Amino acid sequence: MDPIIIGVAVVNGLMIGGIYGAVALGLSLIFGVMRVINFAHGSFLMVGMFIPYWLWKLFGVNPYLSVVVAAPALFFLGYMVQSVVIAPLIRRERALVLEPVSVLMLTAGLTWIMDNLALMFFGPNFRAVQLDFALNTIQIGILSMNVTRLLAFIMSILVAIGLSMFLAKTDLGRAIRSTAQNRDAAALCGINVSKVYNITFGLGCATLGIVACFMIPFYYVSPSVGLGFGIRSFIVVVLGGIGSIPGSILGGLVLGVVESVGGQFVTATSASLFSFIIFIGVLVFKPTGLMGKKV
């Protein structure tokens, strides 16, 4: 196989992989702090992508500017879902009244509701935002990269860095981290644990809002994209380790490259086979992931 073609595939894989990593950040954060596996993660992304799409379609708003709408909107949505629907369940699970798999099923139910409401209202078609400069490329050395993808990749890294700094330096970030370590001890220190949970969930969804606005210029949206991203996010989180932000990006990069290079040898859909094999392999042989802490 021509090394240049492989090289291009690797670069493309890295770029899309960075995005996968950013998408998975929210999932990793939510699970790391609350031990909640959010099956509906992909669906939130889908909602996040429709916001800039409709703002562009109806009002001609540049999707990159829609971040100021999408991020808060998704924060709010996540906050509400967590406080109204999921929180009572977590409370009951603590009291051991509940079946252990309830939160999983609950979020699975949410996915169905969200994906299919979108289907009912928006129809199944794939839609894209057409921007003037969407097809432009930038030359870096021998590689030519699509501008929108490059912007999305850069934003993904920025979001990861921003989130890390937020968690490390701010009081709220510290509150979140301590709740993740030991929720009872955090509560005893005066931290309002339910508020932290709500904010964490909102934050996880807000990152999706940001990434979504940067994806819509080159990625099609439809009610069905949620599932694919949801599954990919799980693979990334398992690869990179729960609760680790750099792990999430790393896992995303690995997944992106595997998909992209694999896609050179077999059909694109078959390439996801490799992702699943790696996923199972990591779970069975190294459950803490490539970089993660003990589960």
Add this chain to the structure above:
Amino acid sequence: MSGAQISSGPAGSSKSLKYIIGIAVFALFLAAPLLITSEYILHILIMTVYFAYLAVSWNIICGYVGQLSLGHSIFSGIAGYVSVLLFIDTGLSPWIGMFIGGLFAMMVGVAIGYPCFRLRGPYFTLTTIAFAELVRIWLENTDEFLGVQLKGAMGLLVPLRGDAPALFQFTGKEPYYYTILAMLLIAMAITFWVERSRLGYYLKAIKGDQDGAEAIGVNSTKYMLTAMAISSFLTGLGGCYYAQLFRYINPERNMGIDISIETALMAIVGGQGTIIGPVLGAFLLTPTGELARSFFGGALPGLHLVIYGLVLVLVVIFLPKGLISPLRYLIRKGVDRK
């Protein structure tokens, strides 16, 4: 599930009341095809009983042990393919092919179970999804394997033989109905037997506390694999039935993640870890889904899934033990008032 013997008094009359209801319902089911004139409604009934069968089979491993498998359609899919291929390539009657398919499914079940059971909670679930999707995607992209025609995403058509009972093909719908009804009753009987046996007690103990169970002699891996073998075998038989019912099999229909999730949904909504729970869940959700699809499918696609999602969310929040818990409560209250 106490070891209490049958005695007279409120507990006793509750038991005889259950028998009476059970027999009446059974008679109703036997007579159903004679009472139903619309072929469409009979079809819905067949699908309902089929999903009840799948849910009961799923329940044997998942309901009692408390782990959530969302990849069970891998078993129905693999077994279905095996029996259809055997029929196409060797002419072997699907009645026999079913059992061979079931055995294949059982082997896959044990092979998957072994690594999966070491994982807890959501990791177990994700791994079951990964395995199921793995096989489905491979099948969708493979036209031929080791000389056998698989036809990838196009799927396989079961060669028509008209009215050929020996080859598991009938022209009317009624024989299909009675077949799946019999399968459901057998699956329920097996569940009943498991529940009362050492296997059942051990499974519930593993759910209660795996370490505690192991300390008093429960080889958790061995018993979970046993339950998985039973469950995957039965699910496999179901997949073969499905292939014969529609005379067609393809990766999307028979191995999709949708069927896996819907099966789990029905068992959970109805009541995991019980004999009747999964049946109740299937009887509530399948007709609802079918009707939603027919009446609104065009204008509002996906409505039935929104309904499923809502039911799931509501059940998880308000009735965590499934629909069966308020029902049991009502029966007991009704009896106590006598």
Add this chain to the structure above:
Amino acid sequence: MAFFEIKGISKSFGGLKAVDNLSFHIEKGEILGLIGPNGAGKTTAFNMIAGYFPPDKGEILFKGENITGQRPWTVCEKGIARTFQLSKPFGEMTVIDNIMVGAFARSRRREQVYRKAEEILELTGMTPLRDVEAHNLTATDRKKLELGRALATDPELLLMDEVVAGATPQEADAMMKLIRRIRDNNVTILIVEHVMKVIMGLSDRVVVLNYGKKLVDCPPGEAACNVEVLKAYLGERYVNPSDS
């Protein structure tokens, strides 16, 4: 050949040596007490004997057979049962069903298992609690259930981990009587306990652990024993050697 013997077992977790070259033996029919301050390595020793995890070094011999590193269910089948410090009831199952799980270790037949469970209920005084779901039990009753479950497996050696923790003096007395009755039923007992009255009152011999090492192994009445116990729990400074 001793009934039960551990020879030089050690276990480290990362840099911490929890159990350090521990050896002792148990005679058939005796009650051996294992004491020491928190972190001395008692539960770690238990866990290794019961097969929860294997020792890094050393051997565990039961009735002459080497059972080192065998899984918990195999150890149970060979005749060693254990209770946990933090009891592990099967929450949604009734008390009698919990005990039946234990009894199934010796028989597959439901009627037989059911009768055995009823006997255990009788022995431990839990008959009135028969149909209560385990997660509704009080802490003390949970410990009794834990004990009953272990007894249902017909053990020859029973490992008990802090069964009177949190019990009132009356409850502790009742438990002591129960333990003596169990020993009279031909069960050898290895008991870990902090309540001095209980463990000194019950044990035929006592092994004192500290920092994973065995300090002394003697009958509870002997002065040397008491000095070592005090030293382990309170520290060298509090014990004046000239008083012993």
